[in-house]
Amino acid sequence: MLRDQSGQATAEYALVIVAAALIAVALITWASGSDVLPDFFDSVIQRVKGLAGGG
Numbered sequence: 001m002l003r004d005q006s007g008q009a010t011a012e013y014a015l016v017i018v019a020a021a022l023i024a025v026a027l028i029t030w031a032s033g034s035d036v037l038p039d040f041f042d043s044v045i046q047r048v049k050g051l052a053g054g055g
Helices: 006-032 036-052
Strands: none
Touching: 006 036
């Protein structure tokens, strides 16, 4: 007997979105508690300034 599984894909997408959100929250929490983000953005800015000839 075949059952209608049209809502199953929606539930799977919802679980994937929840998992991605949890991973993002974990990364943001980790990065905000360390000096990773400021150091990263400083290095990006220095590299851009170097490419632009401003530094």
